[in-house]
Amino acid sequence: MKLNRRNVLVGLGTIVAGGGAALGTGAFSSVEADRSVTIETDGDDSALLQIVPNEGYNGDAGDYVDDSDDSIEIVIGDDDNSDTGDTGVNVNATTTFIDLLEVTNNGSQDVGFYVESKEDLGEDELLNFKAENQDTIIENSNAVDLSSENGSTTISLEINADEDTDVNDFPDEVTFFADEDVYNT
Template identity: 40%
Template sequence: MQRRKFVIGLGALASGTAAAVGTGAFTSVEADRDASIEVTSDSSAYLQISAADTDNGDEYAGEADDGTFEITIDELNPEAETVIDDVFVVENQGSQSVGVQADVQGDNADAVTLDPDLEDGWETLGVGESTTVGLTIDTSGLSDGDEVADTIAFEADASEA
């Protein structure tokens, strides 16, 4: 073999090997990092849920001892539809717009309707925006002492904004 062809061949082999090995690609990596994640009350969270600054908000809504938001309506008329406007506020305190929806849960959850209807699709809240929510409760067919609903679960999703 001539020396010149050998040197050129050796150079091509070296550059091909460097290209294959030196790309910086990897299949997996594991790294431990510190993280600080804390639970906060509903009134301080990214999706703030708080009593509306109204008579109905003052009467029916507030923060429980454990920091969660609660609505308490003790005396509903039987076989009636009760409308309570402006009970609580849902506010986006995060750093991006989100779609918000809610799911009323419990044995008789279908007796409760939210206004606006956060159960039938996503409502978009921009950063710092809020919506004030009222309740309609239909006790038709319920008996004295029946629980109407025990939870309203909220979901916020930036991809739905």
Template identity: 35%
Template sequence: MWTTMKMNRRNVLVGIGTAAVGSGAALGSGALTSVSASRDLNITTVDDNNGANVGLVADSPLVGTTTGNNGQTILQIDLNSLNDDATTTLSPAFTITNNLGEAVGVRIQGAPADVTIESNNNGHNLKSWPASGDDHSLTSGGSVSVDLIIDTSSVSDSDNTITIEASTAQSA
């Protein structure tokens, strides 16, 4: 014996709702529960065994230090500890000291576009060799404090390495 059910608005809505719940339970919601990525920024020196030419000192609690294979200091910033989709200023982030017996110019290379590197004293861009009067032209024993401005809305999810170069020929 067959019974027929009248087709009305309530029965149609109950049928659609039951189908939606059933398919959601069978197939899952597809919702993302978590994402994890390593985003580090490493700062090191070029051709500087044991920090003989340039000394690096972390000045911010967000900057850690480790020792590289040549004995040089490597500064590390875990970008995961910074706010997402924000601009964070570490002022000062670290200090560069000239350990040579003569004047040097320093510059910082390899910084991603979303990381601004400048002098803490006067905002000079440290991505190029110093011009006359710039405070990253260091006398023997001289130092410069460095600010990092990091825009995490566009920073890549991979490790980045920034290199500090010192040259006696580039001293202004």
């Protein structure tokens, strides 16, 4: 082969392209890198998942939902925290607080909203949380869809008490979830 300028340029181009392909594939086995992270928290009333007393509740949701701290607390039958003077729910009855809470997705992703399943939560249990259509939202298979940027729903609380129900039988806390993986399932 005759050595001229064109052949030299083609040869060098081939070497550069081959070397780049061999060395620049982007494949790697592992990377460890320390980076700084800044995470801000906000109260339930202005977070990415906003959980507040429902202003449209038939009555004053604030009588049963304490939002004076950064998270909500449902308080029923405690004279210290209730303006109503209520002493509790009826025995041998199902008491429902329809549309007690309002949940709004202020994030940029569509999510499914549900309450973590645990003992004494769900249909025919001590406590049940329901969506606007009055279907249970206990566990991820019953999640209600909240679209991104202000997708909203109201949540009802149902309390089932019989003659053997004691105040200590009720869960001390429940866990609300918003999960993009269960949206529209």
